[in-house]
Amino acid sequence: MDLVQLQRQLVEYRTSLYHEGFLDEQFTQLQELQDENNPDFVVEVVSLFFEDSERLLNELTKALEQQSIDFKRVDAHVHQLKGSSSSIGAQRVQKVCIAFRNYCEEQNVEGCLKCLQQVRHEYSLVKTKLESMFQLEQQILSAGGSIPM
Amino acid sequence: MEMAVDKTQFHVLAVDDSLIDRKLIERLLKTSSFQVTVVDSGSKALEFLGLNDDEHEQRDSNSDEDQDHQDLGVNLIITDYCMPGMTGYDLLKRIKKSSCFRDIPVVIMSSENIPSRINRCLEDGAEEFLLKPVQLSDVNKLRPHLMKARSNERLFDQH
Numbered sequence: 001m002d003l004v005q006l007q008r009q010l011v012e013y014r015t016s017l018y019h020e021g022f023l024d025e026q027f028t029q030l031q032e033l034q035d036e037n038n039p040d041f042v043v044e045v046v047s048l049f050f051e052d053s054e055r056l057l058n059e060l061t062k063a064l065e066q067q068s069i070d071f072k073r074v075d076a077h078v079h080q081l082k083g084s085s086s087s088i089g090a091q092r093v094q095k096v097c098i099a100f101r102n103y104c105e106e107q108n109v110e111g112c113l114k115c116l117q118q119v120r121h122e123y124s125l126v127k128t129k130l131e132s133m134f135q136l137e138q139q140i141l142s143a144g145g146s147i148p149m
Numbered sequence: 150m151e152m153a154v155d156k157t158q159f160h161v162l163a164v165d166d167s168l169i170d171r172k173l174i175e176r177l178l179k180t181s182s183f184q185v186t187v188v189d190s191g192s193k194a195l196e197f198l199g200l201n202d203d204e205h206e207q208r209d210s211n212s213d214e215d216q217d218h219q220d221l222g223v224n225l226i227i228t229d230y231c232m233p234g235m236t237g238y239d240l241l242k243r244i245k246k247s248s249c250f251r252d253i254p255v256v257i258m259s260s261e262n263i264p265s266r267i268n269r270c271l272e273d274g275a276e277e278f279l280l281k282p283v284q285l286s287d288v289n290k291l292r293p294h295l296m297k298a299r300s301n302e303r304l305f306d307q308h
Contacts, residue, residue, distance in 0.1 A: 026282050031178045041176060048169050078256075079231070083260050084169045087282045 003145040010136045027089030049088045056081045075104035092122045157294045160184040164194045164228035181283045181288045191240030232258035254294040
């Protein structure tokens with residue numbers, strides 16, 4: 001695939017992520033903070049998000065496996081995940097977190113378990129998609145091209 | 150006497166327990182040409198400023214520590230509200246109690262849009278309350294507060 005095709009593919013792919021609600025305006029903000037002096041800013045922040053999310057998902061799983069569930073603790077983790085997903089523009093993850101927090105407040109175990117499953121799923125989707133997008137960007141850069149905005 | 154345009158940078162102290170948000174706020178502030186120090190808790194912020202956590206500190210206003218405080222040159226403190234241990238609100242109160250630092254503008258950030266929380270912070274001395282995720286346009290709102298604080302400083306400067 002030639003450079004122009006790669007660039008077109010990237011733009012289409014990125015646009016689809018916004019259309020499908022995986023990413024929102026905040027992700028654009030992140031891209032705008034990247035420049036020649038900070039060329040890896042987006043990848044760095046997103047990598048932090050991946051690490052942090054995986055940690056939080058493990059904590060949530062453990063917390064919800066307890067005999068006696070500490071909903072305050074569960075809520076605290078979800079609050080963090082909601083915050084970080086919001087900070088990078090991972091909209092679908094953030095939305096599940098909102099529902100998740102409501103179930104925590106109601107101390108609804110079934111609801112929480114369902115949300116945990118959903119948030120794992122949404123996280124996994126956005127991770128795959130962002131990784132694909134970064135891969136495309138790398139291909140373009142390796143071919144000597146620049147990333148279209 | 151003509152006031153020269155001040156080309157020195159403003160120094161912002163940012164406080165947030167979230168690693169991602171620290172990275173973001175640092176980039177936002179640096180992009181806006183601020184000098185930045187980032188810490189991950191209210192206690193670390195106080196430590197940086199040279200204040201201790203002790204609510205009942207009795208500091209002699211002519212002590213040597215005051216000179217050091219002035220030299221730190223923190224012109225604005227921007228802090229997350231929800232933090233374990235000391236919240237951003239607790240930090241705000243602590244700063245406003247300090248004779249050295251009470252005039253430094255404090256800005257609070259929060260992911261939660263709770264009017265009573267916002268009002269309380271503003272009533273207790275916060276200059277601004279920003280909703281997360283914080284954007285470049287929000288950071289641009291900070292400069293007037295810094296300019297005002299700096300010109301007040303000059304106005305009351307005895308030296």
